[in-house]
Amino acid sequence: MRRQLSIRARIVVGAGVVLTVFLLLAGYALDRTFTDNIRSAHYQRLQSHVYLLLAAAELDAGGGLAMPAGLAEPRFSLPDSGLYANIANPGLKEEWQSLSTLGLDVPFLRQLEAGEWRFTELHVGGRTYLAAAYGVKWATGPRAMPLTFAVSEDEREFRREIGQFQRNLWVWLGGAAVVLLLAQTALLGWGLTPLGRVARELRRIEAGEQARVQGVYPVEIAALTDNLNGLIEHERARQMRYKDALGDLAHSLKTPLAVLRSALAEPATLAQTVTEQVGRMDHIVQYQLARAAASGSAQLAPPLAVVPVARRILDSLAKVYRERELAFELAADPHCVGRVDEGDLFEILGNLLDNAAKWAGSRVRLSLSNEGRALRIVIEDDGPGIADPSAVLQRGMRADERVPGQGIGLAVVADIVAAYGGDLDIGRSEQLGGAAIRLRLAK
Structure with a gap:
């Protein structure tokens, strides 16, 4: 090249x-x-x-x-x-x-x-x-x-x-040019020293000698090194998610496979057992794929306008739950933005709003706002609320088996929020009386 x-x-x-x-x-x-x-x-x-x-x-x-x-x-x-x-x-x-x-x-x-x-x-x-x-x-x-x-x-x-003056003039100007070029080269070398240090640190990172850019750099380079560290951590987190997802998938499929293997000895219940275990494996695979696909923090991505994404999801849910005549409300600053992958935002809002719609009596409210450099999302409903918040964040766990679902939505959301360095809180809505899920995605 x-x-x-x-x-x-x-x-x-x-x-x-x-x-x-x-x-x-x-x-x-x-x-x-x-x-x-x-x-x-x-x-x-x-x-x-x-x-x-x-x-x-x-x-x-x-x-x-x-x-x-x-x-x-x-x-x-x-x-x-x-x-x-x-x-x-x-x-x-x-x-x-x-x-x-x-x-x-x-x-x-x-x-x-x-x-x-x-x-x-x-x-x-x-x-x-x-x-x-x-x-x-x-x-x-x-x-x-x-x-x-x-x-x-x-x-x-x-x-x-004139000739004597010209000789003296060009000798002195030539000498001044040489001195200035040498001085400028020296100053340039001193000024570009931080870039050389960054390059050396990146080579050490490639060689596996260190995990991130560690030096303290001038303000002009600090933003670059911070973004490089964020990119490195993001890529490592992505690799770790894929590794964990594969490990968890292999571990989670052991039990259904063992059940299927033992069911071969009982032909009378084989069909029912196969149906149950295939459904369970399908849930496990979908969860692990969703968790592994979470993009995580996107520091280098441009700010995303979140209101259009929210409106598209709310319009879709309004059609899905038309027979129940649910009222979907949106309270947001039209200029609200977030440094978040659009697919991750669809995953977050889609899962949380769909869960809220399943449990709501008549109203679901979505609030979006910027708090400093973070994106804040609040989803409320007027349903019965969530009695055990910690339980619903576990894979395959559902608040009520009578309500259709796979029990992986909130767990996937929790993984995505964690990948963005944010936080998620499940409580009760003071205005609507049902569940209130509050989360913050750091920029």
């Missing part, structure tokens, strides 16, 4: 996938945010270099550029330093470039409108530059000269900072 992934494996795999996706998205967001911030910081530095050029620039009497031999930023004076400057004077078709541009084809922004700032990336010769430029109107004498101050920076420094 193909096995599915264990709960532990499912949770670990699912958590790993979710954590991986989360960290990837978080890393991507952090990387994009850091990249944008670093780019913004580089543009701000380029802007400050533009201001440096503005402070250092001068125009001579003819409007030509006059720049000092050195600038405050030393990288402008170092060839191929990565930082480059350009001042365009389109009026005189001249440009000034920093010494760092010697021998290089560095791109610059030119001819911007006065007061216009521009920040962008420029590409040339397979290299990328971050560029900033500012356009001004420079007044010199009676005229104003349009100038564009531009600074370009090799993107390698920018990429180096």
Whole structure:
């Protein structure tokens, strides 16, 4: 049989996938945010270099550029330093470039409108530059000269900072993912420990080393273990009932068989003896089958609506006892339920109501109610009552031989009630004056 992934494996795999996706998205967001911030910081530095050029620039009497031999930023004076400057004077078709541009084809922004700032990336010769430029109107004498101050920076420094951040970011995120997965696996193992204990106890039960689940478990599992214990006890009780029924059946049939065997020596009374003993054996067999078939407590069964079952039985009995004009009364909450097998409920109500109808003068009353988690059943009649309650609970015993019956109904009911962990009481009805049978089936 193909096995599915264990709960532990499912949770670990699912958590790993979710954590991986989360960290990837978080890393991507952090990387994009850091990249944008670093780019913004580089543009701000380029802007400050533009201001440096503005402070250092001068125009001579003819409007030509006059720049000092050195600038405050030393990288402008170092060839191929990565930082480059350009001042365009389109009026005189001249440009000034920093010494760092010697021998290089560095791109610059030119001819911007006065007061216009521009920040962008420029590409040339397979290299990328971050560029900033500012356009001004420079007044010199009676005229104003349009100038564009531009600074370009090799993107390698920018990429180096981004690369270092990305390496650190993914190393730390990967380490955090490993630590979180290990911690989650450890916590998961601790959290699933009770399930492992339950599984081990069930294996010991299967091996016959213990009779029931004995451990104390968290509330989420306690209901399961309680139901498992109930199911185990229910199954053992069922097996015991079958075993006892077979043993009792074999024991009970010994006497009728012995009587039949001895009757063979008396042909004159053989027919009568055979009839009596066959009837007795039939009663014994019916009783033992009914007792063995009792389902017992059904903790895992859904709640059963008991009123419809009661109405069906009362309607059937009303037809059976139509000639006696008996009044069958039902007093019950329409929402009354019980965790009881429907067949067992038919057996209980059918036997008790039929007995009540046999003895009743004119009225039979059935009351159904829920008391906490238990189902309470009361059956009353206006007959003579039961003089010896303990006797009628014994197999084959009847309160009056003149009333037809097999004498096993109440005994079967008593066995079923005991299987449900309930109790049965036989007394006298205060309202109707006859017998009152009160029983409770635990849920």
